[in-house]
Amino acid sequence: MQFDFLALYKALPALLVGALVTLRVTALSIAVGLVIGLGVGLARVWPNSFLRNVSSAYIELIRGTPLLVQIFLVYFGLPALGLNLDPFVAGVLAMGINSGAYVGEIVRGGIESIAQGQMEAALSLGMSWWQSMYYVILPQALFRILPPLGNEFIALLKDSSLVSTIAIAELTRTGQIIITRTFKSFEIWMGVALFYFVMTYAISRVVRYSEKRMRYSE
């Protein structure tokens, strides 16, 4: 087997730039996804049935359609409604909307895993539903939400390779572009995989660390 280390070495600076774009896309998508997900997750356990139905519909729709199709819809489809987004914004929006549905389910699961008695006790102490949620339920739920949330972040980082299809020069697209010139598939894809691994491993360490911190502070 021949492995052209020099080709990989020469590609490293470009791949690094691509990896930074991947990080930026993912970080922004996570932020959008967290905002949506927290809202949707809370709406799912809300006493108001209208909000509950809307958020259920959102989650079912988003979870039931592929992210790639959602990216194409936002980038190529929305201009038909006059909303013409550039690739980066379209990519972040599509990924954030997608992640929001999964985060919503994670938040709902975390809240529902807290024993019913906690809410009842808080309410009987005279707290409002909001106060009970904020002071009693959410702090406990957060601890259970964290590990699946870490999984979601890692999944999202890897899924960000899909935005290469709308020509955002992130890590995957950068690798492709280098291969179109050099034909060094094996070397460059190995390099791309390595960069992804370093990033996902970093995320999983951060999540582990914050879990530990929370355990001590309990």
Add this chain to the structure above:
Amino acid sequence: MKRNCVFWLGILVFSLVFSSIASASTLDDIKARGKIIIGTDATYPPMEFHDESGEIVGFDIDLGRAIAEELGVEAVFIDTAWDGIFPALDAKKFDIIMSATSITEERLKSKAMSDPYYVTSQAIAVRKDNDSIKGPEDLVGKVVAVQIGTTGDLAVSEIEGVKEIKRFDTTDKAYMEVMNGRADAVVNDLSEVAYRMKFLPDMKIVATFKEGEENYGVTLRKEDTDLLEAINQALKNIKESGKYDQIYQKWFGEAK
């Protein structure tokens, strides 16, 4: 569900308002912003590709700059994936496409295309040790690799009895398929295949066909008739001034 009705009505109004704003002529837009935005799939040397420093370069890029100069504006290139390039033009992601795009009947149905600015043919490339293919008729019963939606793809699709057509999003994957022995031949524009052969010592061109039938043109949205006229005039000026020959020489190394 009254609230639902209000919501959808809101979306409708929103979209109508937005779509009516974007109705000025593209040529006016270009002049107003001082830039012409050109979509290109920069994976196609020597027409358009990323050089080692990551810069987009190539024949189309230089020609695009020359056209922009004629229009008195600056050229901005947006790298985009080939398989989404036509929808992206419709979606106004850029003003025109310059991406080694052959003028075809099919494309003229939904797009406007300029006068031809480059003529080439289809080429068949195989591995050096393959002597079984000498022309398009020998592709019968063979596995052929192409880039999706290209005129090479169309040309092979016209041949009856091809065993399988493998369609890839970029051309390099088609060559790799042949080098890895999973396809027998690549069919693509001669301009690109000839350039690739310099870097692929294990492959060779065995035949060309559709001689002179591949005419590259600038692609525009159908309604942009004033822009089409301006670009055709610019192309004419560039050819007459000798600028075209300069660019040709730079990328193909022979006078036209």
